[in-house]
Amino acid sequence: MLTIATGNKAVAAAAREARPGVVAAYPITPQTEIVEQLATYVTEGSLDAEYIPVESEHSAMAACIGASVAGARTFTATSSHGLLYMHEMLFWAAGARTPVVMANVNRALGPGWNTWAEHTDALAQRDTGWLQVFVGSVQEAYDATLMAFRISEDERVLLPVMVNLDGFTLSHITQSLETVEVGDFIPPYSLPHAIDVSRPRGYGTLTPPEAYYRFRWDIERSMRASREVIRETEQEFARRFGRVYGPTEDYRCDDADVLVVALGTLGKEAEVAVDLLRDEGVKAGSMRLRWLRPFPALDLAGRDVVVIDRDYSFGFGGVIAHSIRSTTRTEPFSVIAGLGGQEVTYDDIARFVRQREAGAESWFGVSD
Amino acid sequence: MFEIRIHSRGGQGGVTAAKLVAQASFHDGKFATAFPFYGAERRGAPVVSFVRISDGPIKVYSQVHAPDMVIVLDASVMDATDVLAGLKDGGPVVINAAEPPEIPGHPVHAVDLTGIALAQNLVVAGSPILNTPVLGALARLGLVSMESAIAAISETFADPRNIEAAKSAYAEVNE
Amino acid sequence: MNPLPAEEYLHKCTTACAGCTSSLSLRYVLKAAGPDTVLVVPACCTAVIQGVYPDTAMNVNVYNIAFAAAAATASGMAAAFRRAGKQTNVICYAGDGGTVDIGIQALSGALERGTDFLYICYDNEAYGNTGMQRSGSTPAGAITTTTPGGKTDAKKDLDRIVAAHDLPYMATACAAYPQDLYNKVKKALSIPGPKFIHLLSPCPPGWRYAAERSVEMGKLAVKTGLWVLYEREFGELRINPVSKAAMKRPAPLEDYLGPQGRFRGISDAAQAALVAGMEKNHRRLLAEEAGEC
Incomplete structure (x- = not known):
């Protein structure tokens, strides 16, 4: 459907289309409109999800990790100081191989307080093990958010994905937006290491040097494999919905x-x-x-x-x-x-x- | 590409006015973008918002520095702000006022948006609604079609008085 | 009296210290919880006790998470399980540092949101995993590696902070009273919404007493009245008879402090502060039980 929307509203609409089971989020300018919109979707019933109004961004990411491993597709959104406050949990999400999808509305860092666009917030997370994509239009914010779920949850990847959009310049601009019915473009959520009480496991146990580096290598191996998954996903998106994307x-x-x-x-x-x-x-x-x-x-x-x-x-x-x-x-x-x-x-x-x-x-x- | 700058005060709906113009242009089959320039978000502070309308995709994200048209929803901002800054030669000024003020070199289109809003009792939280009637005035000036203006308004606001107000402004603005 | 199930979910291959009551308590907690359980463990001794990859001493799912994040992680899990129609118990098992200090924001948030989970703080009154530094839960007078002259501040009153959230069930417990602990976990898990148990966990290396005296230290903590066993169910307080008796005729405080190296040379002022804090706690609890507040 052709409509008009802000960047924030487009992200929220795409997240709803992906049908997350759990959304845990905390407001921050200029991202707030995304979580307000998702809370409204849940309240009005157009999104059948658990909305957890956490008390901090650190908890937002922790709740997403918990929900993800307990079998729910998860989504959150943040910006700037919120992203930095999550920093520890960003590493955890990647290391725990939880395919969390997050929108980050790029914003400068204090002091002094500044709510306008800058990319340092996201670039400061470049070593966390998250895939990161930066978008240049409202339409692309929508499309990239949809694709993020499919890429993140692919068994060859199983790493979280951050969709970055510029604060105000994109989060608050109104442009035309073509929404889609995602259908089976995003397969049902299925995490191979989801908690199964019939198969007790220790997750993130004390891990000695002779094992730890293998887990790190496994993250890098998946990061490398994600290039092909991204390519396939973008091709399939173009085939189904007609819009073409690539690494640049x-x-x-x-x-x-x-x-x-x-x-x-x-x-x-x-x-x-x-x-x-x-x-x-x-x-x-x-x-x-x-x-x-x-x-x-x-x-x-x-x-x-x-x-x-x-x-x-x-x-x-x-x-x-x-x-x-x-x-x-x-x-x-x-x-x-x-x-x-x-x-x-x-x-x-x-x-x-x-x-x-x-x-x-x-x-x-x-x-x- | 046609570029517009809208001057208002926080709480008067200038940001929504920009969105409505973009939405109406979109119904006219054009490409459009609308965006605000926020300072601190507070009521009463001067706010600037921008609209770009084009026949093709719009890639410009920087502010509008040389507008083709300026819209002033609150004439009192003219005391503090140079609303004509960068306005192209002969570029029209649409202003919320009962009588058109003299602005050398620019056609001035005045319409009493406040009076129209009050006549329709279109008041939210103590502020008369200006962003829906102004769309009627802009339709009269040919920026958007009246049909598209009404479509944009009815998609955004359920209250039919908004459309009545737009019709009044359409009738009252001087061309 | 509920008979304790024979099933074991914490096996003997733990890497706990000798005399560790945190692991002893966990054994009873898991017996009460059963196999349909996920244990959420932040940085604390239990992160070590459960064993070293690829082994685990636990026969339930254990999810290790960052220090400040246990309660928030449990929020996400509880939400996902509820959505899936699963009855799985989500239990946070966190130390005092991860609860009263770095984790209190997440705990408060999860309690306020009505999260359906049980949060157990096992309290050995210091940062045990990092070698016994002071925590907010360290009592006045206790020597830790960061309070070499004895802690000058009082123990943070975690229970009153938690109680302020008006949750459906909260209790105190101690490994020295395993049947009581078992019963309280059982009851907590039968109630929907947020539940909390504060578990005193005597710690031989931290408190500097002989490992075989752990149960004795726990009993003395209760019998001197320093640690009061109670439960508060939907706002109704019930003090355990053993604690009621201790309030009337407390065992001498010296019996509890004497064997513990951490209290060696405790000043009269610190000891007086301990006693004053204890008595204030007794007055509050007795008044509440009598319906006077």
């Missing part, structure tokens, strides 16, 4: 001499900058990075690369710039822009491209 969204990249790499809405804004630059005769392209984990294999050889990081690792650099540098053997021009909702327009992005300097780092708006 490439716009005018084929003959491009210079590529802009960015996450989320900045990656969409970059497409407009690319059109401007093309009009000027600059062969630019936009490669919007969708999947952060597993990190895709990118072929950037022989081209200039401009990476826009809406994040920063202090004392090190832009996380995406460094990720690109280390995986593609390119020397990108690293731009740090959009922190805490800093306004970045397509004109600004076009200027980044014109002023690119391989290997250099530039903080947008900072002159000293």
Whole structure:
């Protein structure tokens, strides 16, 4: 059905379509609309789920882990400080192989208080064992949330998935949305290691060095296998519902001499900058990075690369710039822009491209 | 692409007005996006929201810096805010006022949205509802069709007085 | 008197310390709960006691979870089981640190939400798993590795915090009274909604007494009146007869403190604080039982 929705409402609608058995969540700006909507669905009866109004995000993730292993599909949503408060339990969810799906509305971290978009919250979770996808439109927020359940619950994966959308810029924007009837696109929830009282097991028991590393390797093995599962899922989604996704969204990249790499809405804004630059005769392209984990294999050889990081690792650099540098053997021009909702327009992005300097780092708006 | 900036105060429904315009444009077969720029969320503070309408998909997420049209739901924000900032030459201003103020270089379309809302007794939590009548005025100015405006309103609000208010504004706004 | 079932769900191959009453209590808890049970265990001694991967000393499902997260994890499990129409018992078995300190927020939340589970805090009055550091549950005067001069603050009154949630069933118990513990677990599990049992667990290495004296220490804790056995069912308080008797004619406090190295050299002030706290607790409980509050 064609309708209009905010990013938050689209995520809630997709979560409902996936029929979770348990939703445990805690409000935080700018994510709150998602949990309000899910609570409303449960109250009005359009979602047959247990809604657990937990007292913290740490408990939200703990409850999702408990419910997941007890046999229920689970969903939660958070943002910023909520995500950081969950940090410990994010590792636990991945290590316990519980396929929790979570929306994270990307928001800056305090102090000072700032509720606008930034990606540092999610990037600070990059080593937790979660799959992470970043979306660039309301439609994609919906589609990625649906696909997240299928990917996460696939027996070759069994790892949690985080769907990231930009705070306010995407969570609160109203755009058109084509909803779907998911049918058997998401198979019934079936966890091979779900609790079975007829087969008592010790979960997460004291594990000595000679066994522990095998469990870690198993996470990495599944993370590697998830690339194929993601590819299959995105192909099947395209076959059924007609919208095509991949590890990146490439716009005018084929003959491009210079590529802009960015996450989320900045990656969409970059497409407009690319059109401007093309009009000027600059062969630019936009490669919007969708999947952060597993990190895709990118072929950037022989081209200039401009990476826009809406994040920063202090004392090190832009996380995406460094990720690109280390995986593609390119020397990108690293731009740090959009922190805490800093306004970045397509004109600004076009200027980044014109002023690119391989290997250099530039903080947008900072002159000293 | 047609870009609109809406000025209002928190609690007056400016954010919903942007959504309604996008929804009506969507019914007109256009692509549209609407989004607010939030400061601290509190009643009474000046709020800005944006609408983009286009024949093709919209990829721009940055704020509207050079609007084609400005809508002012509360004329008192003009004391504190330059509502004309970046407005394109000749770009119209739609304003909630009984009489159109003089704004050199810009056509001004005035309509007493507050009066219309009060006449319909459209008041929520002490504030007259301005975002549904303004849609009628925008339909009269050709931004959206009246049919789509009514569709957007009725999808959002059950109370039929909202549609009556939009019809009044349609009749009363100066072209 | 309920006969104790012969079935064992905690096998002898635990990796508990000699004289451990946490594991002794768990044996009775599981006998009462039976096989249709999931035990949720945060970081605490039981995380070690249950054995080392790939072995387990438990014959029920045990779900280990992060320190602060036991009650919240149980919330999720209880919700999933209810949805599936399963009657599986969800029991948190957590130490005092994981309950009165780091886990109290999650516990409070789960109680407030009416979670259908049983939370058992086995209380050895310090962080035992990490080598006996002070917890909020350590009594005044007790030496721990972080209170080498004896704790100057009083034991946190966990039971009054829990009682403030007005839950359908709560009780205190002690491993030295296994039949009482068994009966209370049985009763708790027969009642829907949140249930809580506070279990005093004498700890030979932590309290520094000889391992064979664990049951004796538990009995002395009760007979001196320091630890009161009671249950509160739908707001109705019943103090166990042994504790009623102890309140009237308490055993000498020295009998309990003397054998425990953690109280060696306890100051008069700390001892007076212990006694004052005990007497205040008795007055409150007796008044409540008499319907005076």
